[in-house]
Structures are given as structure tokens and as C-alpha cells.
Amino acid sequence: MKIAMAIGVAGIAGATLAASLSLAQDKGSAAAGIEQYRAALADGNPAELWEARGEGLWKEKRGPKKASLERCDLGLGPGVVKGAYTILPKYFPDTDKVEDLESRLVTCMVTLQGFTPEQAKKDPFGGPGKKVPMDALVAYVTSESRGMPMHVSLAHPKEKEAYELGREIFFYRGGSHDFGCTSCHGADGKRIRLQDLPNLTNPADARRAYSTWPAYRVSQGEVRSMQWRLNDCFRQQRFPELEFVSPASIALTLYLAKNADGAKFDAPAIKR
Amino acid sequence: MADPMKIRAAMVGDKVEVKVLMAHEMETGQRKDAKGATIPAWFIQNVTATVNGRTVLSAEWGPAVAKNPFLSFRFSGAKAGDKVVIAWTDNHGDKRTDEATITA
Amino acid sequence: MNIRRLTILVLTVAAGCSTMPSQETTHTPSHAEVAALLKSSFKAKGQAGLDRLDQDEMQRLCSEVRADKPLAPDVAEKIVKAQAATLRYPPGSLLGDWKSGEKIAQTGVGMQYSDDPTHPSGGNCYACHQLAPHEMSYGTIGPSLYKFGALRGYTPEMQKYVYGKVYNPDAFSACSNMPRFGHMGILTEQQIKDVVALLMDPSSPVNK
Numbered sequence: 001m002k003i004a005m006a007i008g009v010a011g012i013a014g015a016t017l018a019a020s021l022s023l024a025q026d027k028g029s030a031a032a033g034i035e036q037y038r039a040a041l042a043d044g045n046p047a048e049l050w051e052a053r054g055e056g057l058w059k060e061k062r063g064p065k066k067a068s069l070e071r072c073d074l075g076l077g078p079g080v081v082k083g084a085y086t087i088l089p090k091y092f093p094d095t096d097k098v099e100d101l102e103s104r105l106v107t108c109m110v111t112l113q114g115f116t117p118e119q120a121k122k123d124p125f126g127g128p129g130k131k132v133p134m135d136a137l138v139a140y141v142t143s144e145s146r147g148m149p150m151h152v153s154l155a156h157p158k159e160k161e162a163y164e165l166g167r168e169i170f171f172y173r174g175g176s177h178d179f180g181c182t183s184c185h186g187a188d189g190k191r192i193r194l195q196d197l198p199n200l201t202n203p204a205d206a207r208r209a210y211s212t213w214p215a216y217r218v219s220q221g222e223v224r225s226m227q228w229r230l231n232d233c234f235r236q237q238r239f240p241e242l243e244f245v246s247p248a249s250i251a252l253t254l255y256l257a258k259n260a261d262g263a264k265f266d267a268p269a270i271k272r
Numbered sequence: 273m274a275d276p277m278k279i280r281a282a283m284v285g286d287k288v289e290v291k292v293l294m295a296h297e298m299e300t301g302q303r304k305d306a307k308g309a310t311i312p313a314w315f316i317q318n319v320t321a322t323v324n325g326r327t328v329l330s331a332e333w334g335p336a337v338a339k340n341p342f343l344s345f346r347f348s349g350a351k352a353g354d355k356v357v358i359a360w361t362d363n364h365g366d367k368r369t370d371e372a373t374i375t376a
Numbered sequence: 377m378n379i380r381r382l383t384i385l386v387l388t389v390a391a392g393c394s395t396m397p398s399q400e401t402t403h404t405p406s407h408a409e410v411a412a413l414l415k416s417s418f419k420a421k422g423q424a425g426l427d428r429l430d431q432d433e434m435q436r437l438c439s440e441v442r443a444d445k446p447l448a449p450d451v452a453e454k455i456v457k458a459q460a461a462t463l464r465y466p467p468g469s470l471l472g473d474w475k476s477g478e479k480i481a482q483t484g485v486g487m488q489y490s491d492d493p494t495h496p497s498g499g500n501c502y503a504c505h506q507l508a509p510h511e512m513s514y515g516t517i518g519p520s521l522y523k524f525g526a527l528r529g530y531t532p533e534m535q536k537y538v539y540g541k542v543y544n545p546d547a548f549s550a551c552s553n554m555p556r557f558g559h560m561g562i563l564t565e566q567q568i569k570d571v572v573a574l575l576m577d578p579s580s581p582v583n584k
Contacts, residue, residue, distance in 0.1 A: 044342025048278050049295045128311075129297060164403070168410040171442065173435040175428045176487045176562060177555035178546075180439065184517065192503050192515045201443065221297075221339040234418075238487045240428055241421040248417030 047139055047216040047268035050223040054140025057133050063113030072108035085145035086265055089254040091156040098162040100253050102227045103245035105137050124244045126222045138214055138225045145265045152257040166255025169248055175238035200256055207263035210256050215269040226253050279372035281356045288350050288374055292343040292358050300335035319360045323350045352376040422489030438551035447551055455550035462559045463540050463547055470535045470572050477574030480567050481507055497562050499571055508581035517553060524575040526583040538572045
């Protein structure tokens with residue numbers, strides 16, 4: 001009877017997702033047209049260039065220790081890349097903290113390759129004419145989780161704690177404009193200008209949103225990760241700068257990942 | 273040489289379908305940087321695709337082509353196992369050549 | 377493991393399989409814990425100092441609102457009263473220039489650490505609202521303001537309401553998603569008058 005209950009709950013979650021998908025199609029030819037356009041764009045996704053560069057950087061001997069990242073433990077054991085992104089962020093006993101992908105890459109760049117934390121965290125986001133290793137590594141590692149279901153765990157007390165903190169951050173109103181994540185991402189069916197806004201407290205929206213980052217952002221000409229996405233949201237919220245791989249960034253990512261539980265990972269994607 | 277391209281070439285019926293992703297900034301020469309200075313134009317000018325020594329595509333591009341451009345085209349007269357060679361040169365004289373084997 | 381423990385374990389696993397974890401298994405962090413985490417995870421940049429993370433009373437209360445914990449009516453009333461006390465109206469006419477108002481509505485810059493602090497802020501009204509009919513690129517976070525004055529009447533009372541609403545929306549609706557453009561110093565007095573004109577001038581495109 002208990003197993004039937006578990007299946008029943010999973011069934012309801014699946015039905016909700018299916019219902020919201022068919023609703024999207026009912027919205028008419030405009031939505032269908034956008035889907036076709038997105039499929040066409042996905043064919044020539046420049047993110048593949050980052051994935052190729054990232055694979056090279058994963059295998060290249062770099063840093064003072066002249067070592068590759070091929071022994072890096074992303075959560076499934078040293079060197080296991082396939083599927084690793086689907087369970088991140090998670091607790092790591094070797095650092096005794098909850099880490100997301102980028103903080104784990106920093107950890108490995110420090111412990112395996114001998115970089116200082118400052119060197120590893122420097123310039124995490126690419127820009128015009130500026131190529132950085134971090135976003136390429138993110139593109140490569142995440143590409144190895146494409147098509148797989150995402151499930152983060154809250155079993156460890158630090159994971160639970162991070163989830164709860166992440167939720168408080170999501171609802172934290174502040175700055176000159178009283179914005180919190182919830183201001184834009186707390187209700188169904190809203191858009192800012194013409195950009196649809198996922199309600200990140202609604203599992204169906206959260207799954208669709210969270211499973212398509214990282215993404216090649218055409219308007220930026222760069223592959224952008226969740227760390228970048230959070231950093232840029234806070235800038236527009238009139239907050240000061242969210243520090244790269246900071247505890248708050250990881251807590252918030254874990255909160256979003258949990259809300260998106262069960263999503264099929266569909267990235268690196270391509271976005272406007 | 274510049275950054276590598278990603279090339280896929282596959283048979284579609286009796287034609288070959290080629291998809292190429294090129295890594296290039298493709299600056300139009302119209303943009304200004306934060307200080308207000310114009311960012312110089314830097315874009316791919318010529319693209320050629322050759323198979324078994326025969327040119328199957330030749331293109332002259334300009335600043336209207338997007339950053340990290342994606343090129344897709346079909347041609348006939350080759351089979352699985354043949355090599356497609358794509359080469360580009362840009363207005364700075366930088367160049368890149370990559371190849372891919374046509375899959376069935 | 378006996379049957380009772382196995383039952384509890386299966387129930388816990390089943391509960392974990394649902395999409396949202398149950399509230400009662402965890403403790404809610406205190407405001408102090410969250411504020412400390414944020415302070416240690418952000419750094420000052422440009423015009424955005426760490427003081428931007430300090431919440432005023434309203435922000436603190438509004439941060440506690442959840443789908444399962446809506447704003448209590450007495451708390452809402454307290455907020456509205458406190459925010460209404462901040463309202464400051466300039467002397468004379470509240471109606472500025474709608475053409476400037478439209479520019480303010482279209483501009484989203486201001487107060488970000490990437491913005492020039494000497495440059496005036498915009499109101500970014502189109503981010504959330506429909507306004508003039510020629511502008512298709514409008515958001516739906518807030519209600520449509522199309523034909524605002526035409527529908528409500530071009531009265532001094534309505535002008536005063538609009539001014540106050542832009543100055544401090546929480547004086548009318550506690551925990552509004554809309555920024556407090558006047559009270560927080562985002563827009564100047566003249567800018568707010570220009571936005572009033574955008575909504576309340578009969579010749580504004582919003583009313584055509």
C-alpha cells in the first residue's frame with residue numbers, strides 16, 4: 001500500500017507535467033511556431049564549441065601541478081562525468097559542504113591542479129573576445145548529463161539546511177526596488193516585456209526552466225550557467241554582486257534544483 | 273590557426289547534408305566599446321567546402337553573418353566515407369580548416 | 377529492522393518522492409541567519425553597496441509571505457499605514473509632460489551596479505504593464521494601464537492617486553511587486569509628474 005502511494009504521487013506529478021505541456025500546445029499556432037523555431041535553432045547550437053573546448057580543458061594538464069581534471073570527483077566518483085550534473089548541488093565529505101558544479105570544478109582545480117582558490121575563481125564568465133575555462137568546462141560536464149532525469153538529494157543535514165536557506169533567499173525582498181526572486185518568479189503566467197517568466201515555485205515551470213541552463217545566450221554570444229544566471233538576476237534586482245560559488249548562490253541553486261526535481265535535463269540549450 | 277569548427281556530414285537520400293559550426297567573433301565594425309571607441313570589424317570573408325578535391329560550396333561573407341555562425345547545406349556527388357573539408361579565412365588573414373567524414 | 381521501522385522508512389521515502397519536501401522535517405532559518413549568509417555571499421560593486429541587503433521593516437515582513445503563509449490582514453494594514461505616512465506630494469500641478477513620461481516608462485536603467493549613478497533612472501513601466509497601444513512589448517506582472525485616465529476620469533483626485541501610487545505603491549497595496557519610486561529615490565518629483573501625465577493627460581497615447 002505504501003509503494004502504491006509512492007507511485008500515485010509520482011503519477012500525479014507526471015500528469016501535471018503532461019497537462020501543462022498540452023496546455024502549451026493549445027495556446028495555438030504562435031506557441032507551436034516558437035517550438036519549431038527553437039528546434040531549428042537547437043540544430044546549430046554554438047554551445048557545442050564550448051563543449052568541445054571544455055572537453056579539451058578537462059583532459060589538459062594544467063596548473064602548478066600539471067595535472068588534468070580527469071580524477072575530479074563531481075559526486076559520482078573520481079573522473080565520472082556522465083550523469084554528474086543531475087545530482088548537483090550535493091554535500092561533499094571532502095570539503096564538508098554543499099557544492100554545485102562550478103564550486104566543485106574550483107575545488108578540483110585547487111586540489112588536483114594546484115591553482116589557488118583566487119586563480120580558480122577568477123573571471124568565471126566569458127565576454128566579448130574573452131575566452132575563459134570555466135564556462136567551457138561547465139558546457140562539457142553538463143553535456144554529459146543531457147537527456148537524464150535530475151534528482152537532488154536532501155538527505156544530508158547540510159543539504160536540508162542549504163535548501164531551507166535557498167528558499168528564504170528566494171523570498172528575500174531587498175534593495176532599492178524591493179525586489180526578490182519571487183517578484184518575477186513567484187506567480188504563474190507572467191511575463192516581463194515579452195519574456196515569459198517561469199514560476200519557480202511551481203514544479204512544472206521550475207522543471208522547464210532549470211533543465212535548460214546552461215545555455216548559449218544568443219544576445220550575449222556566450223554559454224551562460226546557473227551561477228551566471230543568478231549573478232545577473234541579482235544585478236537587475238539592484239542587489240550588490242553575488243559572489244561566484246558563494247554559499248548563497250549554492251543554497252539558492254539547490255532550492256531551484258529541488259523544485260525542478262524529475263526534470264529531463266535538456267542542456268546545454270540555446271536561448272535568446 | 274583559429275579555434276576548431278564542429279562539422280557533421282551525413283547522407284540524406286543520395287545527397288550529403290553538411291552542418292558546420294564555426295567559432296568566430298564576427299564583429300560588424302559598427303559596435304562601440306564601453307569607452308565609446310569603435311570595435312574594429314573582424315569577420316569571416318571566405319568559406320569553401322571541398323570533397324575529393326572538388327569545390328562544392330564557395331561563399332563570400334560579410335558582417336551581416338552572426339557570431340559563431342552555423343552553416344548548413346546539401347550537395348550531391350559524394351558518398352559515405354568521403355571527406356568534406358571546410359576552410360575559412362577572415363578579414364584579418366586568420367584562417368581555419370577542418371574536415372569530417374561523411375556518415376551513412 | 378522491524379515492520380514498524382520499515383513502515384516509517386517507506387512512508388518517509390514516499391513523502392520524499394513528492395515534488396516538495398514536507399515543512400515539518402526542517403527548521404526555518406532565522407532572519408539573522410539569512411542576512412548573515414547574504415552579507416558573506418555578496419560584495420559591493422559600483423553604486424550597490426552591501427547596505428542594499430539591509431531590509432527595512434516592510435521588506436522584512438513581506439519576505440515572510442508564502443503561498444501557504446499569506447499576509448495577515450492586520451499586518452497588511454500596518455504596512456499600508458506606515459507606507460502611507462511616507463507620501464510626499466509636490467505643490468501645484470501634478471501633471472507633467474507625457475512625452476517625457478513615455479521615455480521614463482520605456483527606460484529600465486537606474487540603480488544597478490552596472491549603471492552610471494549620475495545618469496537618471498527610468499521607471500521601466502513597460503516591463504510590467506501595458507500602457508500606450510503602439511507598444512506591443514509590454515509585460516503582464518502588473519495590470520494593463522491602457523486607457524487609464526479615460527476610464528477613471530481626468531480628475532485632480534485621480535492625479536493625486538496616481539502620483540501616490542507611483543511614489544509608494546505599498547501605501548495602497550501592502551507587499552506590492554511594484555517599486556517605491558518616490559520613497560526610495562528612484563525617480564525624481566518631475567519624473568513622477570511626467571508618469572502621471574502619461575496616464576492622466578487626455579492627449580497621452582495611453583488614453584487614445
